[in-house]
Amino acid sequence: MTVKWEKTEANVGVLEVEVTSDRFKTALDDAFKKVVKNVNVPGFRKGKVPRRIFEQRFGVEALYQDAVDLVLPEAYEQAIAETGIQPVDRPSVDLVQVESGKPFVFKATVTVKPEVQLGEYKGISVEDKAFDVTDESIENEIEQVLKGHASVEVVEDGEVQNGDTVSIDFLGKVDGEAFEGGEAENFELEIGSGTFIGGFEDQLIGMKTGEERDIEVTFPEDYHVKSLQGKAATFHVVLHDVKRKVLPELNDEFVQEVSEFDTVDEYRADLKKRLEERAKQDHDRYVEDEVVKQVTANATIDLPEVMVNHEIDHQLNSFAQQLQMQQIPFDAYLEFTGTSVDELRAQFREAAEQSVRTALVLEAITAAENIQVTDEEVTAELEKVAANSGLDLDRVRQLMSVRDPNLESFKRDLASRKTIELLVQNSKLV
Incomplete structure (x- = not known):
């Protein structure tokens, strides 16, 4: 031949x-x-x-x-x-x-x-950014834990407050005419969640059970329903009931119930330690992202359109799967948002181009630096997967080989991680 x-x-x-x-x-x-x-x-x-x-x-x-x-x-x-x-x-x-x-x-x-013409990729300067753990961040984390164990009580006598969950009927009109999607009965809405148009939830604050009120809002210019963009609307609202979260008291008894610690001080100390570990991880990711962004920007690549389209396909499929997990059919999402598949693909294009460009640049640096992945490194990573999944090593290999014969994709990911480590090691914080 x-x-x-x-x-x-x-x-x-x-x-x-x-x-x-x-x-x-x-x-x-x-x-x-x-x-x-x-x-x-x-x-x-x-x-x-x-x-x-x-x-x-x-x-x-x-x-x-x-x-x-x-x-x-x-x-x-x-x-x-x-x-x-x-x-x-x-x-x-x-x-x-x-x-x-x-x-x-x-x-x-x-x-x-495509061929990748690498620019500067060693000695990249990254503006440092603080990821501090403050008393406020600790308190915010504790508040989230308390909210997670909160009880819900019906407010018999009192006014709606931020954070309350209300049950309402509403009927919306634009220019005196009702519009599709502007009506509901016994709708559950958390005040402050940002679920509704800006200003809607704020105007419910102060209402009492059984009260009716007209609420004036304006749809944003980029609203997903084109016929309502920029339009003023009036919603007639009937408030049926108000529910309010009651947070438990932070004391030793509560700590013993939700953790392995005996006192609030011990719980706070452990929480601070975990937040500091998370902050370090966030800082490391920030540096990695900034280095990779700069290195990618320094390279010259003529991206094939087909590679970008393949990545858009991948991101679109992932998005559809996320919707499915939320029990939202993809077609129903398109109809509700007034978006076509072509418009959605256009929204994914910039991220897809950046993803493809980044992958190609990292691959080129991996080759330029002759970065290899050893069998021992592959086994070590598989052992981590096995430990986290509770499966034995051979079973993990078997399952991963179904979609990734010879673990080539897995090895490429490891090589990419080693390449990023090299770039970070050769960068400098300023």
């Missing part, structure tokens, strides 16, 4: 492959064995038609497509290996010569992974 590769554009080239006549003859023989099983010719049992009779009746050309289907994928993969190119999409194939007794020739137009 002979192979010729020629670049025609920045990330596109033509792969010309010539398969020997002997190899194509073998493919024709294999194609006949496959096709003849389903051929009916008078005077012969099914599957027993001689090759000569078959070709007289149907012509050798009847075998060409099956022969091509047998030989082309293998020849293409071999050509990829020989040339060392890295396709990022399925090729566009043109058959140049398909004839018995002659070499089989085809051309494949292939989009390949």
Whole structure:
């Protein structure tokens, strides 16, 4: 087999492959064995038609497509290996010569992974940022814990306060006309959650059970329903009941109930320690992100559109799965937000481009620095996964190999992490 590769554009080239006549003859023989099983010719049992009779009746050309289907994928993969190119999409194939007794020739137009021209990636300066644990942050964390163990009581006599959950009926009108989605009964709303249009929840504060009130709001200019964008609306609201969270008291008894500690002081000290560990992790992630952003910006890449579209597909699928976990059908989300799939894809484009660009730059640095992942490092990481999942190491390998044969993707992720560690080690905080 002979192979010729020629670049025609920045990330596109033509792969010309010539398969020997002997190899194509073998493919024709294999194609006949496959096709003849389903051929009916008078005077012969099914599957027993001689090759000569078959070709007289149907012509050798009847075998060409099956022969091509047998030989082309293998020849293409071999050509990829020989040339060392890295396709990022399925090729566009043109058959140049398909004839018995002659070499089989085809051309494949292939989009390949782009070349990355690295800029400065060592000695990157990052403006330091404090991730301090303050008394206020400790108190906020304690408040969240208390809220998590709060009881809910109905407010029999009193006014709505921020943080209360109310049950309301509402009917919204624009220019005196009711609009779709602007009406509900016994709707549960937490005041201060930002669920409704700006100003709506604030105007419920001070209402009492059984009270009715008209609330004036203006839909934002970028509201998801285009027909309501920038429109003034009036909502007639009926308040049915008010529920308020009652926080437990922070004392030794509460601490003993929710933790392994005996006193509030011990609980605070442990909480402070955990927040400091989290703050260090947040600081480390911040530095990593800033270094990678700068290194990526310093590189020059001509991104193939197909790679960006593949990443948009990936992000869109992930988004749809997140909606599904919230029991929101994807089509229902599009209808509710008044968004088309094309508009949603456009929203993902910038993040997708950055994701692809970053991955390519890190991969190029990994190659430039000859960063390798050892078998011992792979095993160590798998042991961590096993420990966290409660499975044994062999089972983890087996499960991961289902989607990642030979753990190649897993190894690339480890190499990428080692590359980021190198970049951070060679950066400086200012």
